[in-house]
Amino acid sequence: MENVSYQKTDNTALITLNKADTLNALSKSLISEINAVLDRIEADCEIYTIIITGCGKAFIAGADIDEMYGKSRAEIWDWSALGSGLNLRLEKMPRPIIAAINGYALGGGLELAMACDIRIASRNAKLGLPETGLGVICGAGGTQRLPHIVGESIAKEMIFTGKTINAEEAYRIGLVNRVASPDALLEEAFALANAVNKNGQLAVRAAKEAVGFSRNANIEDGCQFERQKFSALFETEDQKTGMGGFLRKEKNIVFQNR
Numbered sequence: 001m002e003n004v005s006y007q008k009t010d011n012t013a014l015i016t017l018n019k020a021d022t023l024n025a026l027s028k029s030l031i032s033e034i035n036a037v038l039d040r041i042e043a044d045c046e047i048y049t050i051i052i053t054g055c056g057k058a059f060i061a062g063a064d065i066d067e068m069y070g071k072s073r074a075e076i077w078d079w080s081a082l083g084s085g086l087n088l089r090l091e092k093m094p095r096p097i098i099a100a101i102n103g104y105a106l107g108g109g110l111e112l113a114m115a116c117d118i119r120i121a122s123r124n125a126k127l128g129l130p131e132t133g134l135g136v137i138c139g140a141g142g143t144q145r146l147p148h149i150v151g152e153s154i155a156k157e158m159i160f161t162g163k164t165i166n167a168e169e170a171y172r173i174g175l176v177n178r179v180a181s182p183d184a185l186l187e188e189a190f191a192l193a194n195a196v197n198k199n200g201q202l203a204v205r206a207a208k209e210a211v212g213f214s215r216n217a218n219i220e221d222g223c224q225f226e227r228q229k230f231s232a233l234f235e236t237e238d239q240k241t242g243m244g245g246f247l248r249k250e251k252n253i254v255f256q257n258r
């Protein structure tokens with residue numbers, strides 16, 4: 001992989017985008033490299049949690065403006081399916097994904113971060129959806145995900161003005177879960193991943209699916225879906241390990257994830 005590296009530590013995969021010359025702008029080739037890494041991760045059952053970060057001063061400074069500029073309506077329709085498809089893939093992937101936002105997360109970069117499950121920002125990160133200043137709007141889910149995360153009126157303000165906000169402001173509006181010092185960003189992301197990895201992964205994956213289901217469901221259907229997942233987990237060894245371990249007052253419960 002030329003511009004996307006991938007490193008496995010225990011049960012966590014760290015994906016790093018390394019295209020510093022364009023601040024990791026999402027081009028067709030960078031998106032296909034990310035997809036190729038995700039293919040390898042999906043095939044590795046030892047990986048429970050994924051962290052995505054960028055090199056240098058950017059997480060991702062948006063979709064590649066050079067690549068988009070001359071495209072026709074039909075061409076950009078097809079091209080935007082790549083970004084949109086990648087974000088849907090991340091959102092549906094049955095593993096928690098943490099965006100470790102080390103710097104600029106703009107446009108398509110923030111859209112990708114919003115498709116991750118949890119966001120941690122470095123104190124010097126800058127986030128925003130500047131597309132209206134380029135005469136366009138988000139094309140990879142930004143208008144759809146931001147209102148769910150921060151509420152409609154704050155989302156509209158960010159999208160209409162295209163303003164860039166800092167990490168503290170992003171934390172204040174709930175766009176990121178926490179803020180870390182630049183040096184501690186990956187350490188915090190790994191600590192969070194480890195806190196997830198020690199739990200039953202069948203349960204964690206069911207939880208991701210159930211929370212995802214809530215977006216388009218009414219409360220009755222959502223609770224029904226949750227009950228189905230809850231009941232199905234009673235057929236797993238993990239449920240016996242977890243609840244049995246509690247009843248036996250065991251201290252360190254180790255799940256086999258089956």
Ligand code: HXC
Pocket residue numbers: 021022023025026061062063064065066079080081083084104106107108109130131134137138139140
């Ligand atoms: C292509 C980009 C880029 C981008 C930066 N670069 N962002 N190239 N697409 N989105 C390139 C610059 O052209 C420059 O190349 C190099 O990266 C370094 O960037 P600088 O601008 O010199 O750095 P700096 O002055 O520090 O400014 C950083 C910045 C600025 C504030 C992040 O680069 C910027 O505003 N970038 C564009 C952000 C943006 O508008 N994103 C939204 C894109 S639209 P050279 O060759 O000059 O060194 C979008 C739609 C999504 O994302 C649709 C999805 C389907």
